[in-house]
Amino acid sequence: MSKGDGVARDPKEDVLHVEGGKPLNGTIKVRGAKNFVSKAMVAALLAPGTSVLRNVPEIRDVHVVSDLLRLHGVDVDVNGDKGVVTIDATNVQLADVADVDTLSGSSRIPILFSGPLLHRLGEAFIPALGGCAIGGRPIDFHLDTLRKLGATVDKEHKDGIHITAPNGLKGAKIHLPYPSVGATEQTLLAAVLAEGRTELSGAATEPEIMDLVAVLQKMGAVISVDVDRTFRIEGVKELKGYTHTSLTDRIEAASWASAALATHGDIFVKGATQPEMMTFLNVFRKIGGEFDITDKGIRFWHPGGDLKPVALETDVHPGFMTDWQQPLVVALTQANGLSIVHETVYENRFGFTKPLVQMGATIQLYRECLGSLPCRFQQLNHKHSAVIFGPTPLTGRDIDVPDLRGGFSHLIAALAAKGPSNVHGISLIDRGYADFRGKLEALGADFD
Ligand SMILES: CC(=O)N[C@H]1[C@@H](OP(=O)(O)OP(=O)(O)OC[C@H]2O[C@@H](n3ccc(=O)[nH]c3=O)[C@H](O)[C@@H]2O)O[C@H](CO)[C@@H](O)[C@@H]1O
């Protein structure tokens, strides 16, 4: 994640002193998904009128998207306590590009404004994007999709990438070379109001995308989904505002589950739901973690004794999510034997393991695909496979948070380690983990 995200911080205060070695025990509540809520907020831009989103987490990405919407003349009210965001997109205007650029540095969401702005205003700018620095994160699929729908993309414009569609967008046949979450959402947000039919094959089908489809359907869109990753979108003439409750953040839930394993703890994650977490739960069980699913949430705990190693590959849904990988790797440092993790979604998502090694973990990175199938990164020289040998005691130290999930992983490592750690750049975690300090307190962590 870009550290230039427009939030001024005093480095001396942006640090957590952690006294590790204590199990995390207790109950916490997880709200809506970072990777859905931000997209649903952009969807509101498609329709004049008011949209209401519930179960919204108090994370920085929500504020970034709120401010971006406001820069476009949209009325946004965020009630953090209640977790309700109300958006009135009756008025929409083109924002000042420099202002958007200043804000957009911490998130990848601004690119998703393209379709709605093209429909409402006939033009859009794509600012410099942020998001976690875990790979090159190109936007070629997004631009190709917009071109196929009839937009003109000018990469030479003095203010950045300028997109226009003076004659509106028209339905098209689009195939994604890889099931990209963002490019699938880009297509949905652009095609719902395009003239005619759009067929999107090779699409991603993450639960957060399906919740976005639910929101769009509430707004008046006609979208069908086939089992073979094909979406069919019948363009409609207009949409209206929606009221919707976000699905739970399955990444945050899995992160706390990993924290329970790594610290020998017992955490009840209120709000966690089984269907979106099935793949994670299978792996959690294979490692030796215990869980109990109730109507209110899922309890995760370390039952004592040895944890078992696993071999896993990250993948698009319904595979094992890449965003689950980093926190789980910390737990795997405590499993008895060799675990193998093949990261197939991002080419550069193991940088966070270096501080873990300095804390005592044994983790070796490989350029080869150490999985059942070669991935897109085969022969590309990226260290995208990790072999973790455990159990290794971890010792506290000074750590610099590199990105959102890597940062949470370092926090877990510090909590599992013997002795004190200083985790620097801790506010990066606020982008995706609501009130993590309050939750740590509720779980009995020793920190200040
Ligand atoms: C805000 C948000 O929802 N972020 C999530 C979203 O990111 P995001 O939508 O950015 O991730 P994508 O699914 O698009 O990226 C997956 C892969 O496709 C590649 N790619 C993507 C677009 C493109 O135009 N060209 C291209 O080559 C990327 O470099 C990456 O290797 O999905 C990821 C995969 O589940 C998650 O890790 C992120 O947490």
Ligand SMILES: C=C(OP(=O)(O)O)C(=O)O
């Ligand atoms: C990679 C992530 O997010 P983003 O796409 O916002 O950088 C994440 O949430 O782990």
